[in-house]
Amino acid sequence: MYRGENKSIFWSKLYMISRKVFVYVMLSALSILCLFTLYILLVNASRSNYAIRNGFKGVTGTHFFSNLGKIFDNTKFVNKYNTPILRAMGNSLFVAVCATFCSVYFSTVVAYGVHMYRFKLRNAAFTFILMVMMIPTQVSTTGFVEMCWKFKWVDHFFPLILPSIASPVTFFYIKQYMESVLPFEMVEAARVDGAGEIRIFHQIVLPVMKPALAVQIIFAFVASWNNYFIPQLVLVQDANKSTLPIVVSRLYSASDGALDFGMIYMTIFIAIIPLVVVYFIFSRYIMKGLTLGAVKG
Numbered sequence: 001m002y003r004g005e006n007k008s009i010f011w012s013k014l015y016m017i018s019r020k021v022f023v024y025v026m027l028s029a030l031s032i033l034c035l036f037t038l039y040i041l042l043v044n045a046s047r048s049n050y051a052i053r054n055g056f057k058g059v060t061g062t063h064f065f066s067n068l069g070k071i072f073d074n075t076k077f078v079n080k081y082n083t084p085i086l087r088a089m090g091n092s093l094f095v096a097v098c099a100t101f102c103s104v105y106f107s108t109v110v111a112y113g114v115h116m117y118r119f120k121l122r123n124a125a126f127t128f129i130l131m132v133m134m135i136p137t138q139v140s141t142t143g144f145v146e147m148c149w150k151f152k153w154v155d156h157f158f159p160l161i162l163p164s165i166a167s168p169v170t171f172f173y174i175k176q177y178m179e180s181v182l183p184f185e186m187v188e189a190a191r192v193d194g195a196g197e198i199r200i201f202h203q204i205v206l207p208v209m210k211p212a213l214a215v216q217i218i219f220a221f222v223a224s225w226n227n228y229f230i231p232q233l234v235l236v237q238d239a240n241k242s243t244l245p246i247v248v249s250r251l252y253s254a255s256d257g258a259l260d261f262g263m264i265y266m267t268i269f270i271a272i273i274p275l276v277v278v279y280f281i282f283s284r285y286i287m288k289g290l291t292l293g294a295v296k297g
Contacts, residue, residue, distance in 0.1 A: 096225045221275070
């Protein structure tokens with residue numbers, strides 16, 4: 001009996017070790033894959049157009065600053081592609097920051113209302129929001145673009161920012177996180193002490209929700225920064241309103257004689273810098289937010 005228990009413990013430990021080794025191997029492989037793609041981007045951003053066309057090499061080139069100079073040469077860039085890279089980056093940054101704020105803040109407000117208040121249509125409202133999550137963006141695109149033309153919102157940033165207020169995915173995540181970390185007793189105690197709802201929300205709820213908010217800020221910012229589909233449909237006349245993904249697509253759509261792969265890779269390299277910065281600022285909250293938000297009660 002004692003020997004059988006030892007054998008069972010041995011196989012159990014072996015299974016746990018094998019499982020841990022498998023997880024680490026898979027994570028290491030994915031990390032290497034991601035870092036390798038970034039390395040390819042950095043290598044090609046430092047090579048000339050002629051060298052890139054002749055094939056990939058694993059060593060960096062000597063044209064990094066010349067490609068960078070082409071990007072920030074506004075006169076040359078406007079003549080070829082109609083929008084300066086700095087203006088496009090500023091447009092993308094403005095839209096991404098505003099859309100991220102609207103998405104995260106107002107989703108938190110709605111999640112707080114559904115979580116804390118007991119009203120008759122509470123469950124129906126929650127179910128309706130979940131149903132909206134299942135509707136693809138492309139389904140409503142035609143009506144959305146037609147509405148933008150009627151409201152004269154074409155070539156404005158409103159269609160890229162205001163819809164972010166209604167973000168069912170962000171609402172659902174924050175709502176589930178609230179159920180695990182925001183007890184009713186905490187809010188009730190603040191109400192008994194005389195705090196108003198606005199003060200409770202901003203001084204008690206938001207600090208408690210900081211990990212979940214940080215995670216959703218990263219997701220919302222990346223989604224808005226990389227958004228190409230909607231801006232391509234509503235920013236159609238004023239080239240100065242173009243966002244960075246539109247400018248990158250114009251680089252690829254240039255004629256073969258004007259197609260400069262060094263400039264393209266350098267533009268993509270610059271485009272990922274704000275994403276990396278945002279990720280490093282909020283990355284310490286990711287694991288904490290995901291683990292706590294996934295556990296209920």
